[in-house]
Amino acid sequence: MHRLKAITALGGTEPRVDQHGPITLSEKSGFALASVAARVGGTKATTMAIKRLTGAPVPGPGQTNGTKITAFWTGPDQWMLEAPYNSHEKLFEQATAEVKGKASVTEQSDGWCRFDLQGEGLSAVMERLCAINMHNFEAGHATRTSIEHLGCFVICRTKTHISILGPRSSAGSLHHGLLIAIRSAY
């Protein structure tokens, strides 16, 4: 095991948690990500591989699916795999082995910061932040949109739990934007 110590996207040793009104905003650091993009002619093999990895049908556009490893759709013939970091630090290697050269797999664990919003009444917060139609944004939905000028993935885990993945080097700005939105809603 190497000797370097990781920090979170907000720069702390432990992830930050904020509580305001009914909403909890928590920074998450314990996740691994790998992007999977099918090669020419490799769509079917790639979807089969993702199915084996996630143990669930491959998510279509705007969707997320999976058990321990989950996948969400990021673009035509492209998906992102997500799993707990502790158990899946080598998610990238695992996916590379599984796709057997039919897809390009890219390590993305450190490319993104993640903030989870939990609580009743998330719509009021999200409507201040982005153009997603919250009335039909339900568990299993995942999409990319612009929040505070940052391209972010927004994943609906349950009606009271939303994850936002943003570019890691803008974690501070994104966190600030989320906090302001929560405070203005409640």
Added chain:
Amino acid sequence: MCKGLTSATFLNKIYCNAFGKLAVGKTRYGLMLREDGIAMDDGTAGRLAEDHFVVTTTTANAASVLRHMEFARQCLWPDLDVQLISTTEAWAQYAVAGPNARKLLEKVVDPEFDLSNEGFPFMACSNIKVCGGLRARLFRISFSGELAYEIAVPTRYGDAMIRELMQAGEEFEVVPYGTEALGVMRIEKGHAAGNELNGTTTALNLGMGKMVSKKKDSIGSILSEREGLKSEDALKLVGFKPVDPKNPVPAGSHLMTLGDPVDAAHDQGYVTSACYSPSLKCSIAIGYLKSGDARKGEIIRLVSPLTGFDHNVEVVSAHFVDPEGERLRA
């Protein structure tokens, strides 16, 4: 990040110079042109595997270059096997530069990797392990002109990595250097940056006219052939030194042939980037001069009526320090 079975073919279209035969484990300087032949961005691309390139851009252009490459991929060559994704955020990358750079890295990079000049020469690149097993990437590239490496670790370890490097470098008197120092060193080397890639300059202006390959189809190669962009007296990137070493060579000044009237009709070019060179102990600058490459040794008049400068400077090569690149290859 550019992957896929035909990613080399794709990069051959994106860069005006050849990329098809770049060996695995090697990095190459690449110049991207806009379709109108004007220089858009430059950087290096390293080939980590037959089907895997790491493309670097100027920091401020990362988003627009990805947009440009996506346009080429989806709209121009939709059936090439190439996949693009930004990995800018995923890696924390440090330049380790100076005569002791290798010695410093030997203390950080895991010992099974051969860091010797033979084992990992100038322009090499590789996946490596550092600090007892952490995945990392190493590129032997140099914007500063020194013996230099760029080492990348997953972003979450970036903070720990710079502490590690500073500690390991203590015995070599390592210091952090920022863009100000880098700006001086790249001018001493005559390396173009944003001031030179100003949206009107071509490969020819940059002194890289021969890099534009005529043997392949690349974006911008055809329109860079237009007569106005290839004229005899085209601007060329050169260096300037003051005749009186006490004088500065400020950026934004214009250049006049000795004896000519000082007006727009006789304008010979302009200074793009300037600094005080600690190596040469005087101010130096780079900039564009009409037929500049054929005028080395000429004394010309530098004028900046806006800021009150008017004195003579000598036209020299833009490579002020180590023109043979011996330091890079040491």
Added chain:
Amino acid sequence: MRYSGLRVIKEALTGHKGWKPTWRDATPQNHYDFLVIGGGGHGLATAYYLARNHGAKKIAVIEKGWIGGGNVGRNTTIVRSNYLLDGNEPFYEHSLKLWEGLEQDLNYNAMVSQRGILNLVHSDAQRDAFTRRGNAMILNGADADLMSTKDIQKRYPFLNVTDARFPIKGGLAQHRGGTVRHDAVAWGYARAADQLGVDIIQNCEVLGFRIESGKCLGVETSRGYIGASKVASCVAGSSGRLMAKAEMRLPIESHVLQAFVTEGLKPILPGVITFGAGHFYCSQSDKGGIVFGGDLDGYNSYAQRGNLPVVEDVCEGAMAIFPMLGRVRLLRMWGGIMDMSMDGSPIIDQTHIDSLYFNGGWCYGGFKATPASGWCYAHLLATDTPHEFATAFRFDRFAKGQNDR
């Protein structure tokens, strides 16, 4: 009828019954020597200088709507000649000189106000670029001044030069720049041209060109056919739409640029200021409104109205540099159609069709160019050679690769 102080007093005493319309409402004749399409600032200036500088007779300006209803009435009224490239700077400097003498020349109050324009600098690289530009201006005979932070603080005390998101490191000023009352420019040129015998024909839309054996003979209009020895298109914003009728494709796209004005305030802004770290520029009108603008809407458009995302973007720019404007109410916003040429410079040239001439592609520079555009276009129409200040404004520069000038 010349305007004078005496005349104003006389009319005041006699119930203002002696004023005549500023220009005649002409009906089209069968044939003109010069037919200018487009009754905006450029078209009217062209007709005026054709008559004044070249002694041309039988000139008409035809306008689809009413004069001054297009871009000359839809801009942010700024005049300046702080251009970088040698193909542009002498032309805009010529224009600025003409602005300086315009009111005397036209005997019309166009409210020319040389209150100065300041481009703010926020980084070393930006100062280098503005130094090069300022020097190019001076070498071309214009004025330029590199202001220090201290100079700026003195003149514009409300600017935050130290701890703003984008601290101000200095600025490039052109003190001869300023503003001009935009629609008065159209009216002034119309009146002066009319007095020299130019026919100004409104509500006269071009429906097509009559072109035979590669020569343009005249235009079909909503008020009948009008023949002309020389036909001059001058409809920036609508260039693509008009020239398509002559089956020409242009190196131009049409885009909306929005402008904004707030409620009237006491005098706070002594000059024009442009924000160097974002897209935002503003000045204060003589009525007290803050007049400002920013980016294009960003996609081809002929709809003379703007869209909200850019309103937000422009207001963000305003808040970054002038947070004091945060509580000011916007009165109006409007959109003008820009001819965006592919290299940012205009075109004043003959077309490949005999006797058909083109003026357009003004991008953001149309209003400030008005006098010189008319001056140089009139020169081209009268002599068939480009004016010395407009030699770079040719169609063939794209094919020749001279579009960096």
Added chain:
Amino acid sequence: MIINHPILGPRDSAEFTYMGDAALLDRPDWQAKDALLQFIDYGYLRDNPAGPHTELWYHEQGDRSFLVITRDTTTHEISSVKLASDVARGRGRSK
């Protein structure tokens, strides 16, 4: 303006970047005899119509697809939206 993305459904146009006339798909053959002339035309000349205009939009803040959209430049009404890679293949760019 709302763009009805062929895969993702209606999306705010603020998520997109406008990339110009869809004629940019028709990049000339670099080995054609009159390649220079063709590239000048391709690079600079535009139809620029007042009315339906076929153009490229890049879903930069979304799924990174290039779309070919037909939009009326006088009303902003959008009559057709397709994936640019499909259109490009349809125009014979598969070589």
